[in-house]
Amino acid sequence: MAFYKKxxxxxxxxxxxxxxxxxxxxxxxxxxYITIIDLVFINIILAVSLNLTIGFLGQLALGNAGFxxxxxxxxxxxxxxxxxxxxxxxxxxxxxSGVLAVLSSLIVGIPSxxxxxxxxxxxTLGFGEIIKNIITGLxxxxxxxxxxxxxxxxxxxxxxxxxxxxxxxxxxxLTVFVISNFTKSRHGRVIKSIRDxxxxxxxxxxxxxxxxxxxxxxxxxxxxxxxxxxxHHNGILAANxxxxxxxxxxxxxxxxxxxxxxxxxxxAAIFLTFLPQLLSSFSDKRMLFYSILLxxxxxxxxxxxxxxKIDFYKKRLLGR
Amino acid sequence: xxxxxxxxxxxxxxLRAVMGFNMGVDKDEIVGLIGPxxxxxxxxxxxxxxxxxxxxxxxxxxxxxxxGKKTNVINNLGIARTFQNIRLFKSMSVIDNxxxxxxxxxxxxxxxxxxxxxxxxxxxAELHEKALNLLDVFGLKGEAEENAGNLPYGKQRKLExxxxxxxxPKLLLxxxxxxxxxxxxxxxxxxxxxxxxxxxxxxxxxxxxxxxLVMNICERLYVLDYGSLIASGPPEEIKNNQDVISAYLxx
Numbered sequence: 001m002a003f004y005k006k007x008x009x010x011x012x013x014x015x016x017x018x019x020x021x022x023x024x025x026x027x028x029x030x031x032x033y034i035t036i037i038d039l040v041f042i043n044i045i046l047a048v049s050l051n052l053t054i055g056f057l058g059q060l061a062l063g064n065a066g067f068x069x070x071x072x073x074x075x076x077x078x079x080x081x082x083x084x085x086x087x088x089x090x091x092x093x094x095x096x097s098g099v100l101a102v103l104s105s106l107i108v109g110i111p112s113x114x115x116x117x118x119x120x121x122x123x124t125l126g127f128g129e130i131i132k133n134i135i136t137g138l139x140x141x142x143x144x145x146x147x148x149x150x151x152x153x154x155x156x157x158x159x160x161x162x163x164x165x166x167x168x169x170x171x172x173x174l175t176v177f178v179i180s181n182f183t184k185s186r187h188g189r190v191i192k193s194i195r196d197x198x199x200x201x202x203x204x205x206x207x208x209x210x211x212x213x214x215x216x217x218x219x220x221x222x223x224x225x226x227x228x229x230x231x232h233h234n235g236i237l238a239a240n241x242x243x244x245x246x247x248x249x250x251x252x253x254x255x256x257x258x259x260x261x262x263x264x265x266x267x268a269a270i271f272l273t274f275l276p277q278l279l280s281s282f283s284d285k286r287m288l289f290y291s292i293l294l295x296x297x298x299x300x301x302x303x304x305x306x307x308x309k310i311d312f313y314k315k316r317l318l319g320r
Numbered sequence: 321x322x323x324x325x326x327x328x329x330x331x332x333x334x335l336r337a338v339m340g341f342n343m344g345v346d347k348d349e350i351v352g353l354i355g356p357x358x359x360x361x362x363x364x365x366x367x368x369x370x371x372x373x374x375x376x377x378x379x380x381x382x383x384x385x386x387x388g389k390k391t392n393v394i395n396n397l398g399i400a401r402t403f404q405n406i407r408l409f410k411s412m413s414v415i416d417n418x419x420x421x422x423x424x425x426x427x428x429x430x431x432x433x434x435x436x437x438x439x440x441x442x443x444x445a446e447l448h449e450k451a452l453n454l455l456d457v458f459g460l461k462g463e464a465e466e467n468a469g470n471l472p473y474g475k476q477r478k479l480e481x482x483x484x485x486x487x488x489p490k491l492l493l494x495x496x497x498x499x500x501x502x503x504x505x506x507x508x509x510x511x512x513x514x515x516x517x518x519x520x521x522x523x524x525x526x527x528x529x530x531x532x533l534v535m536n537i538c539e540r541l542y543v544l545d546y547g548s549l550i551a552s553g554p555p556e557e558i559k560n561n562q563d564v565i566s567a568y569l570x571x
Contacts, residue, residue: 178434185433185440186423186447189412193420196409203369203403205395205424205487214430260411 058195071227101224328377421486
């Protein structure tokens, strides 16, 4: 029992993996649901990593779709032009996507992380739009027509069986593992202290700029990786996908799940990915629906209803 | 001299908040900085800790020129402070507040933190021990896992001092540590300040309006009024200084 408690995360992750594989090969979940589940995993990566910037570091960054776009197009272009054995090509592409997203996050972050609150939000929002427009304007990215023929699971089944549900699951798991361990390390502690009180943190000998950049670029790295996975999952890319609305959607996942709450981000990512699919006839107005939902959540959250807490169910279901 | 302040001054637009200010703090000394409201006491603290850069003059700490250095660098060199309006990491636990202060002396890197190898286990275990011992000195060990924001006011003040000590300072700046405390809490605080000085071998420079505390524990006093020094010396002398009395009470 002690072992079970200590390794709760690892064990539940393994159980979910086994169930996924079982369901998939037994055909209990069909292709339609598999596509949605794939998207869930990508959104988990995005939400959990953005939570590091917004929830733990306390900086309202609205440009994550920009980093994701950089990752997606980097990976798409690399796998098209780079001649490497297939087994190497995909890992190299994913890594390069992350690294390029980090580099661009440093370029945006060094000047803009000196700003606070609304100003940082505006500058990162602008950055996301700039990236989108650059991609639309360039030839190598396919411009406004989009990028077609990216190697992916459906078209290159033999040469590249990489980005399927299981791989996405592993990447999502790795992201959750890295971010949650990071927030418990000394660096994570310092990052939380910056959120709580920047002046006191600096007076306690913390190099604010370094840790802000660290958190911000880690977020960007995983957004870039998510972009790369998205590209190889979809096979086609359209610059319009990575617009302001998508950035906001990620923020909504973070806010809905709770600032600095990784489990919450996961739950919100699952919920908000399934929701529009289930309400597909309603999907045009889903942003409207999100706003209403967010307001309701905000209202209910501060009320401290016991049935909103995990402990409430733990006691009843598990008897502890 | 541990701290030497030579003719510092700062101007905000047309306002000369502090001018031609000189002071010194020796090793193992408790020095008070007093003056009427708006005299520039907190501005002096902000100049010493690098929040503001002096427009004139020099600050020498431990034989190093720290004028214009950044706040975090000055802290690493050995000046820690508390704030007039308490600034804790409110949503973090009491022990984590102190652990943040110890961060600057820890060595394990980001990768070791994420994958929990190398120095991680050893350093985190040592850190936990050290942080608990420090909290114990301030009687906060029982509340180690409590949220810092939920502590009562007096304990929040103590935690702020504990956090400042966690950074391993040679000089501790306390900005109105007794503000908002009743006489018995103030008396307890006095004991704590003496204990801190002896146990951690730090020099202390404090701003305070509570004269019973100032007169009791400070070995020397500096008096500021309208941004300049009007008197300095041992408490007995300051008590009877005509300039000081007129600054506080008027002509």
